[in-house]
Amino acid sequence: MIGYNAVRVAVDPAAVARNFVRLRSHGCDLVAVVKADAYGHGLVPVAKAIAQAGGRRFAVGTVAEGVSLRQALPTAQIIALLGAMDMDDARACQRWGIVPVATHWEHWTLMEAAAEEGNGPCAAIILKFDTGMGRLGFAPHEAAALGRRLRETPSLRAVAVFSHLATADVPDDADFVAEQVGCLRAILADLAAAGLSLPASLANSAGLLAHPSTHFDLQRPGIALYGANPLASTAWEDRCPPLEAAMQVDAPILQVHEVPAGASVSYGRTFRAPRPMRLAVVAVGYADAYSRGLSNRAAMVVGGRRAPVVGRVCMQMTVVDVTDIPGVRPGDRAYLLGGPGAAAITATELAAWWGTIPYEVFCLLGLNPRVLV
Numbered sequence: 001m002i003g004y005n006a007v008r009v010a011v012d013p014a015a016v017a018r019n020f021v022r023l024r025s026h027g028c029d030l031v032a033v034v035k036a037d038a039y040g041h042g043l044v045p046v047a048k049a050i051a052q053a054g055g056r057r058f059a060v061g062t063v064a065e066g067v068s069l070r071q072a073l074p075t076a077q078i079i080a081l082l083g084a085m086d087m088d089d090a091r092a093c094q095r096w097g098i099v100p101v102a103t104h105w106e107h108w109t110l111m112e113a114a115a116e117e118g119n120g121p122c123a124a125i126i127l128k129f130d131t132g133m134g135r136l137g138f139a140p141h142e143a144a145a146l147g148r149r150l151r152e153t154p155s156l157r158a159v160a161v162f163s164h165l166a167t168a169d170v171p172d173d174a175d176f177v178a179e180q181v182g183c184l185r186a187i188l189a190d191l192a193a194a195g196l197s198l199p200a201s202l203a204n205s206a207g208l209l210a211h212p213s214t215h216f217d218l219q220r221p222g223i224a225l226y227g228a229n230p231l232a233s234t235a236w237e238d239r240c241p242p243l244e245a246a247m248q249v250d251a252p253i254l255q256v257h258e259v260p261a262g263a264s265v266s267y268g269r270t271f272r273a274p275r276p277m278r279l280a281v282v283a284v285g286y287a288d289a290y291s292r293g294l295s296n297r298a299a300m301v302v303g304g305r306r307a308p309v310v311g312r313v314c315m316q317m318t319v320v321d322v323t324d325i326p327g328v329r330p331g332d333r334a335y336l337l338g339g340p341g342a343a344a345i346t347a348t349e350l351a352a353w354w355g356t357i358p359y360e361v362f363c364l365l366g367l368n369p370r371v372l373v
C-alpha cells in the first residue's frame with residue numbers, strides 16, 4: 001500500500017458483481033479470479049459482492065490471500081493459484097479449506113504430509129498441467145502417473161484439472177489455443193483411463209468470450225470482471241459484452257497558473273508552451289504508481305473535460321493543460337482513471353498511453369488508498 005498521499009481510488013464492488021452476472025451468461029460455472037487483491041480493487045469487498053450475486057468459487061494467488069478471504073466467505077470454494085509453497089501453507093490449506101493448485105511433485109509431497117499430519121478429512125487439490133503456457137504445471141505426459149498416484153494416496157483428493165491459455169486474446173494465434181485444447185483433452189483422457197474423471201478448466205476472460213472450445217466445465221475470468229475488454233483493439237473486440245468499470249482514480253489540484261508562450265514545464269524542459277496557457281499541478285506522480293512513462297502522453301479529466309499531461313511526471317506531481325477548461329481551482333479533483341461522463345478515461349486507454357495492459361494499471365494504481373462507493 002502507498003500511504004502519505006492524496007490519491008483516491010474509488011472502487012464500486014457492485015459493478016464487479018454486475019460484470020460477473022453478465023459473464024456468467026457466456027459460461028456455465030465461473031471461478032471468479034480475485035488474485036492480487038482483486039486486481040487492485042480490494043479482495044474482500046469485491047469477493048463479497050460477487051458472492052452476493054451468486055458466485056461460489058474464487059481463485060486467489062497465495063494461500064495467505066485465501067485465508068483472508070475465508071473469514072469473509074465461510075462456505076465458498078477458495079483456490080490458491082500459486083499453490084502451497086511450504087509446510088505452513090500446506091497446513092493452512094488443511095485448516096481453512098483452501099484448495100491449492102498442485103503443479104509439481106513437491107507440492108504433492110507437501111500436501112500429503114500436511115494431510116497425514118492433520119489426520120483430518122482428505123485434502124482437496126487441483127491438478128495443474130502446462131499445455132503451452134510454459135509456466136506452472138505438470139507435463140502432459142505425467143497425467144497417467146498422476147492418476148495412478150492419486151488412487152494410491154487416500155489423503156489427497158483431486159477436485160479439478162486446470163491449465164492456462166497463452167494466446168486467447170490474440171486472434172492471429174487461435175491455432176495455439178486449439179493446440180492447448182487438444183492437449184488438455186488428451187490429459188483428461190489419460191486421467192479417465194486411470195479411473196479419474198474430473199471437471200476441467202482452461203478459459204481465462206478471453207477464452208470465455210472468444211473461444212467456446214476452451215470452456216470445459218469451469219471458466220476463470222479475471223480482467224473482464226473488472227470491466228476491461230480483454231479483446232480490446234483486436235478484430236474480436238466486439239465479442240466482449242459491454243462491461244462496467246469498477247475503479248476510478250483521482251487526485252487534487254494543488255495550484256493553477258498562467259504561463260506565457262515559450263515557457264517550459266517540469267524536469268528536462270521536455271514541454272514548451274506553444275501559446276499562452278493555463279496549467280494545473282495535480283498531486284499525483286510516479287511515487288503513487290502514476291508512471292513517469294506517461295509524461296507528455298496521458299490526459300486527465302478535469303471539470304468533465306480532457307486535460308493533457310504536459311512535461312515530465314514527477315515523484316508526487318504532474319502538470320496538466322487546463323487552458324480550455326474554465327473555472328479550474330486548487331482543490332478540484334483531476335481523474336487519472338475514469339471520471340464523469342463521456343470524457344471518462346478507460347483502463348485500456350490509460351494502458352495504451354502507459355505502454356502496458358489494463359491488468360498492470362489496476363494492480364499498480366490499486367496500491368493507493370481505496371474507498372468503496
Ligand SMILES: *Cc1c(COP(=O)(O)O)cnc(C)c1O
Nearest residue numbers: 033164204205206220221222223
Ligand atoms: C490470472 C489468471 C486468470 C484470469 O485471467 P484473465 O486474463 O484476467 O481473465 C485465470 N487463470 C489463472 C491461472 C490465472 O493466473
